[in-house]
Amino acid sequence: MSNTEKLIRKTENHFNYPINRAIISGRILADLNDSPKVFSTKENFIHACLAYTDPKHEQIVKELKESIQTILADVKSNELFEVTNAYKHVSTKDLIEVLNAISEKHYFSGGNFENGLDELMLKIAEVESYDSVLDPTSGYKGAWLKLLKENSEQKITIQEIEKEFIALAYLNAKVTGANNFEIYQGDVLADPKYVVDGKLELFDKVITFPPISMKLNKEAMDKNKFNRFRFGKVGMRADYAFISNAIASLKDKGKAVIAVADGPLFQSGSTGKIRQNLISDDLIEAVISLPDHMFITAGVPINLLVINKDKHNFKGKIQFINGNQTNWFKHDRFVNALTSTGINEITKIYNEKIEKDGISTIINNDDYKDTLNVKKYILPTEITIDDQQYHINKENLQKGNRVSLDQLVEIKRGFNVTQRNETAAGKYLAIKVVDINDKKINRDKLSHINIPTNPSRYLLKKNDLLLSTRGTLGKVAMINEDNTNMVASANLVALRAISDNINMKWLMYYLSSPMGKFEISQATSGTAISTISPSDLRNIQIPVISKADQDQAVEQFEQNKIKLDQRLKELQKQYLENEDKLYDSWQMNQILTK
Template sequence: MDKTKYAWETGEVLKGIGVVEQNILNIGTVLAVARENVSMFPKIVQSQNVVREVLTLIQSLDIERKFKHFMSEEFEMLFSSIPTNALVKILMNTEQFLKEFLVSELFEEVIKHLGMGSRDLLTTPNSISEIANHYLIEGTLSKTTFHDGTAGYGSTAIMFAKKAENVHLALQERNILAATVLSLRLFLQETKADVAVDDIIQNPVYVVGGKLEQFDRVFMAPPFGLRLTEEQQMDMKHDPFNRFIYGIPPRSQGDLTFLSCGLSATKVDGKAAFLLPAGVLFRGGPEKEIRQRLIDFDVIESVVALPSLLQPYTGMKTVLLLCNKNKPSNRKGKILMVNAESFSINNKREITIPKEKIVQINDIISSGKEVEEVSRFVHNEEIQLGQLTPEKYIYKAETQVSEFGTISIDMDELNRVPTKALSELVDFYRGYNASTKDEDENGEYAVLKISDIQDGEVHLDKLTRYSIMNNAKIDNNRIQQGDVLLSVRGINRKVALFTSDREDVLMSQNFAGMRCGQSLHSRFLQLYLESPIAQFYFDKHTSGTTVMTLSMKDLKDLPVPVLPLEDQLKIVDAFEAEQRKITEELALLTKRQKELKLEVYAAMGIDKALIIQ
């Protein structure tokens, strides 16, 4: 007998009747009743009112009253509206399977099996819980307090309680259905905990003497993509518990709200872990300021970039932020970056982190081990613009180039090359933010778009024209002959040299324009920007959630080889002379290839039937 079969068979009985979360709750309710009354099930199924018998037993369970009330309401609403035979099947199936399995084992399988079929049910994957708990359990005392303000179904909290000795769980969850399922899990696993139902942002429940209760360990895996209201932001500015000392998140990206709530509930010598979308590590605006303040307070001990798709139905990249308010002396002033994005396997049913990789990650975090292409310490002063993405500091020294395939970069050799920052060699200008409402085929200006550049050449014949009324600063966007153009938005970096003498062409906002100074030849710069070295640099400095972007700061910092101008000219002249020769030879070969095919057609006797236009 397989416990997966129980989850499948029981789920099939309710398939198409209720939503997944309600079905999980109702099956959990049956299992809770069965924990102490399974011997009564054969008698119950033969009674005149099966639903009423089960409802009576629900009231006798040692579960908090508000949760029993919600269980009873949901149970009666479902099973009073469908044939009694459905409930009978579930009861008898449960009675059979409990001869071989524990109630807690069956419920865990139900959550796993039914949850995989729901796009709305996002539980914390076990692999992430294991990594977070390994970090949190280290250094715990004989008696430990644990808090999760967005507990959901409580996977991480329950795992923590199993591994830590003498722990008190203080959990909060705003959704009554999720909180009730959590209470059922705790009950079935015989784990004691306080479970409050409320919004952690609006009303943190664990307050003592008008102050937030402080916990040894805190974990939160909040729902992603929180959007704040103007009222919520105003409340944060006047928060009675001063939870938002790191800053107020933007209205459209409120994920760091939960980090502030969690850290404010962490003891001065406590640790906390947060599962968040990767965007919190690199987005600008208020989030950048919050990250910088976290760095200044030196509370981030490690950032772990996780593989994609660990949670079904979402391709969003996620990270673990591991925080310590009392970092050991050998870790102060630095952050351990861990890039575990490639540490996943696909076992057909789901994508997971294999056990050996979890062990490796835990070992790296515990021992502070630096592993090539996986982990390294980054000193706080090394971090610019609050950028905390591990891949910015840890990466494979290789890049993909269409002409050559995969190219490995010898970083030691590269570092020996004398260079200057691009900002010392060129003047930069930005593109014009063109609007479709200004398009006019008789307009005064033409705007160059990314699609107008092909194979390093600017195609001027099909440029979109615009009428621009407010053109006071239009000269700032006007392209001049000899300018080098680089696309900075999108996945690929396109490079082109503007050779035309036209004065009516502007650059779109998707480009950065570069006007070379006296010490840099524009064609030399174009060749360098097209090189695998520059492309490797661009790959490692491009970031974004919806649109990948190379920042102007990173572009200005690009190292460019320092050569005398006369040497640059020699390189360019030699390249272009050889390039012209190759082009001519290719044209001759192409012509000969056509002639050869015509000879073949003649030999076949079909040439006279062909009329080549």
């Protein structure tokens, strides 16, 4: 255990978090003011804290000092003296590390884990010493702090909505010796503070990790200060509000590196329109996918969206990089962390615009497929399906004769079953994902429901094929009877043949095969819950095989399956009989009877 780790543990045994934070913050202020490190009374300690001034950040310092004074008001002088005396040989830099560590545990219920994301974002941003840098959702530490530690003269501006985080961010910045930084408190979507002469200040680089899927502040959007949200109407979630704000904060040749979850890369509706406008304006240079569980508080995968207003020789193109590669990250206690190899390899591939099977590809903007999801453009070289690993022959896959699913079937959405619809006297039976196992529907478990309007649009017909598209993906089952009163639930779709060239049983077997599961995995999106969007479902590729060959394949398979099932049943019987002979040697049947 390092000295810092020992100090963290010792600190946590002193007081609760607010008091520990106040004591350490006060001691840091005293150090910054060159006050003595040993205090004989509580009054001396408070006086040393209050003596610190910073005219440039007067309001932040004022609120920090008031907070320290208020929190320590009821702490006994001898108890305070004992703690401050324990810190007398501890450097200011070690103290700020302790403060960050206990803050991490307090606010995020976890430890202080380095995952390599900050370093990668800085390398991708290619920050020069003379660049101005903005983080409009800074937290109390991040890439901006790493940059200040490397160059205390870097011109950095940050904004953070939480007052307590602002105080911690200020202390972090000051301990690096930085003086060329601005720090603001407030909601950046509603009221960006980095304003000069009534105009939004612009920066060479924006490096930020905004909150994931935060509910949108509609008032901020309606005000639209500085016309920042000009790429389209932002939906219920604020992801593209933060992205639009970052773009609006860039200089004419600026670059932004923004950490986002999967959702903003594939969601349709208004989000899809904004994404298309960014493509049309040629602002997206790269998308880099990273592993999930890079944070204790968020298990969703993270991506880096690289916005570049000056793409030089790369105009009209987008690079996709799959950073989720063996040896590029490691599992470190509770999180996945990028290794130095991973950071360097990703940076090299990005800088040199390298294309490599299973890792990186470059497309023209015209080849954009309504999604920025990396795996829609990069085919893996290997895949594991049902615990079996398969190598993917990309050449054979691409030269095969295939058609999209929507050329063969109509895709019908299921009914949204709620508790309000479910009733024992319900006229209809709802099939849920959980009711499907091994290509069969458990009729005994189906819920009775009522459908208030237009129930006929949901009723299933003979030869309809059910496919689960949310949660547990890829479950399939056939409807084998006419005139049913059954409907699919909202997490299922019904596939109904519109072509004479498809045998629906053959399609069922294909979708449940390793090949079909591979196609489904490539179509999958989602953060917390896996889903297949309607557009991705329509584009699932199906091999072109004559209807006669499909019919023959299904008939031959099912006839052989009946014979093999019977042989298997006989072998299982013989296996049990063989066991019974062994058990007879100790006369088990006289004690235990079936």
